[in-house]
Amino acid sequence: MITLTGINKSYTTGANSLHVLKGIDLHIEEGEFVSIMGSSGSGKSTLLNILGILDSYDTGSYTLDDHVIGKLSETKAAAYRNKLIGFVFQSFNLISFKNAMENVALPLYYQKVNRKKRNDLAMEYLDKMGLADWAHHLPSELSGGQKQRIAIARALISQPKVILADEPTGALDTQTSYEVMEILKQVNQSGITILIVTHEHDIAAMTNRIVRLRDGVIAENIVNGQVKEYAKRAFAAQQII
Numbered sequence: 001m002i003t004l005t006g007i008n009k010s011y012t013t014g015a016n017s018l019h020v021l022k023g024i025d026l027h028i029e030e031g032e033f034v035s036i037m038g039s040s041g042s043g044k045s046t047l048l049n050i051l052g053i054l055d056s057y058d059t060g061s062y063t064l065d066d067h068v069i070g071k072l073s074e075t076k077a078a079a080y081r082n083k084l085i086g087f088v089f090q091s092f093n094l095i096s097f098k099n100a101m102e103n104v105a106l107p108l109y110y111q112k113v114n115r116k117k118r119n120d121l122a123m124e125y126l127d128k129m130g131l132a133d134w135a136h137h138l139p140s141e142l143s144g145g146q147k148q149r150i151a152i153a154r155a156l157i158s159q160p161k162v163i164l165a166d167e168p169t170g171a172l173d174t175q176t177s178y179e180v181m182e183i184l185k186q187v188n189q190s191g192i193t194i195l196i197v198t199h200e201h202d203i204a205a206m207t208n209r210i211v212r213l214r215d216g217v218i219a220e221n222i223v224n225g226q227v228k229e230y231a232k233r234a235f236a237a238q239q240i241i
């Protein structure tokens, strides 16, 4: 589903250049549920932004669902994003003056789906998230967990192949975090590939693979049976991963 080969990325501000990703090789199969861990500044968001075609890379290659993602115009990048990727953010990124249903329907508005059809579909996805009764409420009237479930419904409505989530539980309490992870797990079981960035060992332990970044390189890649044990050990050692 995703293949990165030798990805390098630097940020240049004035005379200074910061080499953030240093030759990242990463392959993710269709249907995987992966967490990306690493201390602050290790390049997690930069990596996720490149995967989400929100930012470009300097050298290397990126293939997403058999499409070569190179230097793209913004129009082409947006077309790939709309077709293939759903985004979930720590701060939900809902539009404050639109109700839950309109927020979920928004991607279809950009795809020029008519209002009736997009609202009907939005209701279907809200219903799947157990939020049908909240369709006409504004984000300010909803809890953090409800807002994140709306953001997940919005990410799903355009039937993406991949969900990219940057610290999706970072603004939620433990109980709500687990509920959101349970939803993501179900979404993954429906066949959608999921990548989440997280700081939290218990959240990473709920995925099937941990990719740990350190200073812009992949320091560790922990798979399947080892994930829970690794997260537990790292937590016990208070290791910042």
Ligand code: ADP
Binding pocket: 011, 012, 013, 018, 020, 038, 039, 040, 041, 042, 043, 044, 045, 046, 047
């Ligand atoms: P993480 O998400 O792991 O905390 P980031 O990918 O956000 O790390 O950032 C990695 C490094 O790149 C940090 O040192 C950060 O300050 C720097 N950085 C991130 N985005 C930019 C940018 N747009 N311009 C300049 N430097 C940036």
Ligand code: MG
Binding pocket: 044, 045, 046
């Ligand atoms: Mg970050």
